[in-house]
Amino acid sequence: TYEKLWLVAAMVLIVGIIATITYGTVGLGIAMVDDQEDTISPNDLGEDERFSDPRVEQVGENEYEAYVIAQTFTYQPNPIEVPENSEVTFYVTSRDVIHSFSLVGTNVNTMVVPGEVASITAEFDEPAEYGVVCNEYCGSGHHDMEGMVYVL
Ligand code: CUA
Incomplete structure (x- = not known):
């Protein structure tokens, strides 16, 4: 048998x-749609099309891309403003040490490693305010490393 x-x-x-x-x-x-990764040297941020000018860019009717640099103990740009009913992909990299980019109260939460570009997509259906915090210990100012995302 x-x-x-x-x-x-x-x-x-x-x-x-x-x-x-x-x-x-x-x-x-x-909220997480994709988590693809891509690499970039922290030394090249100044010449990179996305990160030389950290910003939010409209790429489609309701689609936006945010290019964000984490650096002890700030996020650039800050605050980040996007309209309601939008889909936003955050591309986040670090200029120095490991940080995280975490929207309080959501599952938008990614580790930010120097040399890598983390990407995470979120849909924002209605006006709201989200605090951005760093969940990776990154030095004496870690607990004050904060930002804001405003959905208008
Ligand atoms: Cu940046 Cu903790």
């Missing part, structure tokens, strides 16, 4: 695959 064993093994495998896919989907945050 080797045949039966193989059948059982195949079933276990299929159930396992389905469970993995389901768990993966449930595990995703509501």
